[in-house]
Amino acid sequence: MANILVVDDELGIRDLLSEILNDEGHTVELAENAAQARAARQNACPDLVLLDIWMPDTDGVTLLKEWRGAGLLTMPVIMMSGHATIETAVEATRIGAHAFLEKPITLQKLLKAVEQALARSQPAAPSPAATARDGARAPSAVAATEVELTVEAAMTGGGQLPPAGLDLTPQAQRSFELDQPLREARDAFEKAYFEFHLAKEGGSMTRVAEKTGLERTHLYRKLKQLGVDLARGRKSSQAAT
Numbered sequence: 001m002a003n004i005l006v007v008d009d010e011l012g013i014r015d016l017l018s019e020i021l022n023d024e025g026h027t028v029e030l031a032e033n034a035a036q037a038r039a040a041r042q043n044a045c046p047d048l049v050l051l052d053i054w055m056p057d058t059d060g061v062t063l064l065k066e067w068r069g070a071g072l073l074t075m076p077v078i079m080m081s082g083h084a085t086i087e088t089a090v091e092a093t094r095i096g097a098h099a100f101l102e103k104p105i106t107l108q109k110l111l112k113a114v115e116q117a118l119a120r121s122q123p124a125a126p127s128p129a130a131t132a133r134d135g136a137r138a139p140s141a142v143a144a145t146e147v148e149l150t151v152e153a154a155m156t157g158g159g160q161l162p163p164a165g166l167d168l169t170p171q172a173q174r175s176f177e178l179d180q181p182l183r184e185a186r187d188a189f190e191k192a193y194f195e196f197h198l199a200k201e202g203g204s205m206t207r208v209a210e211k212t213g214l215e216r217t218h219l220y221r222k223l224k225q226l227g228v229d230l231a232r233g234r235k236s237s238q239a240a241t
Contacts, residue, residue, distance in 0.1 A: 002047040002118050003027045007037040007063075008080065009055045013103075017050060020107065021114070023205065023220065034058035041067065046075055048117050051097075053081035053088065061088065064095050076117035080105065107216045111206060191226040198228070 004026050006017045011032075018028045029046065031037040034057050040046070053060040060079055067073040079092045082103030089100040098120070099113045194208070201207040209216045 001025050001027060003029070003044070004114070005029045005031060005037065005040050005046040005049045007031045007034070007049065007055070007060070008052040009033060010052075013052070013080075017105075017110070020110065024111070024114075025203070034060075034063045037063060041072060045072075048075060048114065049077045050101075050114075051077050051079055053079055053084050053092070061092050061095065064092060064097060068096050076120065078113050078117055108206075187226060190222075191228060194223060194226065194228055 004021055006014055006021070006028055007030075008014050008017070009032050014030045014032065018030060021028045029040050031040050033055050037049075037051070041049075051060040051064065058066075060081075064073070064077060064079070067077075073096050076098035077096065079089070079097045079100045080103060081088070081100075084100070084102075092100060098117045101109060101113055194212070197208045197211055201211065205216060205219060209219045212219065214222065
């Protein structure tokens with residue numbers, strides 16, 4: 001789980017990004033301008049910042065420069081904009097931005113950028129020479145900057161833990177009440193079906209969407225409609241670790 005600061009003057013963008021990132025298990029703090037972003041950065045250093053470029057008080061590139069100049073750019077920053085030029089994106093990257101996302105932001109691009117930023121902010125694995133000096137066994141992992149961890153792997157230190165509270169029992173061994181209207185019976189089966197795949201895929205919405213053949217936004221709506229409690233499953237998984 002990561003603490004992510006979302007800075008955007010558009011309420012709809014803030015709400016959308018907050019919902020998506022919360023569903024992925026992250027803690028999200030919101031800021032609608034640079035002043036609120038400064039206060040949030042001062043109170044606690046987030047693990048990642050999603051920063052809009054065009055804001056009414058101070059633009060995102062200027063705020064990025066300010067943080068770098070003050071030695072506060074200690075976390076990855078992903079810039080966002082629907083009107084920025086290539087020159088602006090290049091400048092932000094030169095200053096220290098991790099990535100640039102063009103609005104409207106697709107779910108796949110957002111989650112991939114977040115995963116990569118969080119993965120690269122993790123400490124790199126010790127070199128074979130260092131581990132040999134310590135008498136330890138040298139790891140065979142590649143450098144952290146070359147690894148694309150999933151959100152769940154970043155949350156669990158590289159592991160894939162199925163959320164506790166979600167049933168892994170094979171469908172053939174599950175019992176369903178058949179003496180009920182077809183719609184209710186179908187909903188009960190679909191809920192068990194999605195709970196099974198969520199548990200099997202370690203809670204990864206991306207992989208469940210791929211496995212079930214549903215577009216991700218459709219999957220979110222479907223799970224909410226069926227009453228699948230993702231938050232409860234994540235909390236149980238964290239308690240188990």
